[in-house]
Amino acid sequence: QDNRFQAIIGHAKEYGFVFPSSEIYDGLSAVYDYGPYGSELKKNIRDYWWKSMTQMHDNIVGIDAAIFMHPTTWKASGHVDNFSDPMIDNKDSKKRYRVDHLIEGYAEQLKDKGNPEKAEAVLASMEALLAKDDFSGLKQLIDDHKIVCAISGTGNWTEIRQFNLMFSTQLGSVAEEADTIYLRPETAQGIFVNFLNVQKTARMKIPFGIAQTGKAFRNEIVARQFIFRMREFEQMEMQFFVRPGTQKEWYEYWREQRLNWHLSLGLPAEKYKWHVHAKPAHYADNAVDIEYEFPFGFKEVEGIHSRTDFDLSSHQKFSGKKMTYFDPEINQHYVPYVIETSIGLDRMFLLILSNSYEEETITKEDGSTDSRVVMHIPAKIAPIKLALFPLTKKDGLPELAKELMEECKPHFRCFYEEKDAIGKRYRRQDAIGTPFCVTVDHQTKEDGTVTLRNRDTMTQQRIHRSELKNEILKAIF
Numbered sequence: 001q002d003n004r005f006q007a008i009i010g011h012a013k014e015y016g017f018v019f020p021s022s023e024i025y026d027g028l029s030a031v032y033d034y035g036p037y038g039s040e041l042k043k044n045i046r047d048y049w050w051k052s053m054t055q056m057h058d059n060i061v062g063i064d065a066a067i068f069m070h071p072t073t074w075k076a077s078g079h080v081d082n083f084s085d086p087m088i089d090n091k092d093s094k095k096r097y098r099v100d101h102l103i104e105g106y107a108e109q110l111k112d113k114g115n116p117e118k119a120e121a122v123l124a125s126m127e128a129l130l131a132k133d134d135f136s137g138l139k140q141l142i143d144d145h146k147i148v149c150a151i152s153g154t155g156n157w158t159e160i161r162q163f164n165l166m167f168s169t170q171l172g173s174v175a176e177e178a179d180t181i182y183l184r185p186e187t188a189q190g191i192f193v194n195f196l197n198v199q200k201t202a203r204m205k206i207p208f209g210i211a212q213t214g215k216a217f218r219n220e221i222v223a224r225q226f227i228f229r230m231r232e233f234e235q236m237e238m239q240f241f242v243r244p245g246t247q248k249e250w251y252e253y254w255r256e257q258r259l260n261w262h263l264s265l266g267l268p269a270e271k272y273k274w275h276v277h278a279k280p281a282h283y284a285d286n287a288v289d290i291e292y293e294f295p296f297g298f299k300e301v302e303g304i305h306s307r308t309d310f311d312l313s314s315h316q317k318f319s320g321k322k323m324t325y326f327d328p329e330i331n332q333h334y335v336p337y338v339i340e341t342s343i344g345l346d347r348m349f350l351l352i353l354s355n356s357y358e359e360e361t362i363t364k365e366d367g368s369t370d371s372r373v374v375m376h377i378p379a380k381i382a383p384i385k386l387a388l389f390p391l392t393k394k395d396g397l398p399e400l401a402k403e404l405m406e407e408c409k410p411h412f413r414c415f416y417e418e419k420d421a422i423g424k425r426y427r428r429q430d431a432i433g434t435p436f437c438v439t440v441d442h443q444t445k446e447d448g449t450v451t452l453r454n455r456d457t458m459t460q461q462r463i464h465r466s467e468l469k470n471e472i473l474k475a476i477f
């Protein structure tokens with residue numbers, strides 16, 4: 001599995017999906033850039049989410065709030081006091097670990113050595129201690145099990161400390177006047193502080209939602225696993241405002257809606273599972289993660305949180321501004337309760353890459369074998385939908401293929417290529433996940449038909465060129 005993951009990372013770079021940031025300077029830890037196909041795929045995932053949230057729900061509208069917010073926002077939200085992870089340093093290697101990652105790594109080793117019961121017991125103790133913020137207990141656990149640093153091989157640890165994950169910077173150019181502000185660690189607060197602006201201007205009635213996509217920043221202690229855990233990433237969040245007392249039913253509703261969104265992309269249900277939080281974060285009365293089986297195991301891709309009235313009430317207290325809603329149906333003013341759905345765009349992107357990547361061995365008609373790397377990216381979000389090839393560079397075939405390209409490109413992303421043998425061109429499109437290729441040949445000149453080739457089945461079918469655009473549109477809707 002680890003080899004497969006390394007292959008996916010290599011493939012993502014080689015085919016222009018994801019590059020390490022500032023690679024010519026040896027990269028920047030846990031920061032990545034998206035290349036030509038990556039930026040297209042990322043945008044398509046974002047658009048697919050946005051459409052399903054806003055266009056398909058009459059009672060959800062969008063906003064686009066700034067990354068910088070008034071510093072008090074983060075006091076009210078609890079991030080200044082609570083948004084931290086316990087960490088520990090190894091005195092010999094100077095390597096820093098997130099305590100839960102260190103212990104989880106140890107539990108994985110126990111499992112590998114055929115001792116899953118002990119691993120489960122260690123994880124259970126860890127969760128109980130984390131829930132109580134019992135740092136000396138956690139340190140004791142690390143010492144009792146003689147957990148060592150992978151680099152130094154020693155168990156010479158510092159005490160456990162809290163490490164706040166927010167990045168701070170200064171607003172204004174004059175030091176004395178400068179104010180410390182933060183890069184937002186989540187997009188949600190931009191929604192909360194705008195709650196009444198949106199409700200009034202869009203004339204929304206409860207229950208209603210506000211959706212937003214945008215960058216978030218966290219100074220993750222140990223950033224690992226490629227784009228799974230980044231220091232700069234993008235979130236797609238939706239806050240759904242409901243009448244107090246109805247949060248449980250809306251929580252259930254959004255749980256189901258969100259899993260169905262994943263499945264609507266044709267992703268396999270057996271790769272998903274729920275992880276219910278025994279102890280939700282300080283702001284929530286219910287929380288569940290949607291986990292997906294990444295090449296490195298089941299991990300969170302999305303969270304659904306019942307956030308109570310914590311955020312709005314807290315902003316009301318800190319700002320002194322009313323955050324209440326008048327509900328005409330029951331003739332009451334109240335601070336709404338909130339159900340949040342929060343998904344990492346980059347993590348979803350990694351999910352798509354992990355699910356799509358296949359090294360396939362093909363048995364040909366004559367019994368010989370061949371191989372290909374194919375990305376089974378769902379057609380509706382594939383970077384390129386249709387590649388157009390003239391069989392040869394002469395006899396007017398390029399002109400015919402380009403004519404078809406002009407016809408299709410206002411409707412979906414197309415790609416034209418005339419270089420190399422057809423087989424090679426097919427392989428290149430397989431590698432970037434293009435669901436359809438069409439070839440124009442000499443027969444096209446006679447009867448107007450073209451060969452349409454399917455990426456996943458590799459079957460070819462002759463259709464009339466006048467049907468091409470609609471065939472593709474049907475398949476990508």
Ligand code: ATP
Nearest residue numbers: 218220228229230233300301302303342343344347
């Ligand atoms: P984790 O436990 O993995 O650190 P979290 O529980 O802190 O995640 P949330 O605060 O609930 O995550 O954030 C919502 C979503 O944002 C996550 O489900 C994930 O998809 C995404 N996300 C959070 N942190 C990162 C990160 N460092 N890099 C990429 N995506 C992230």
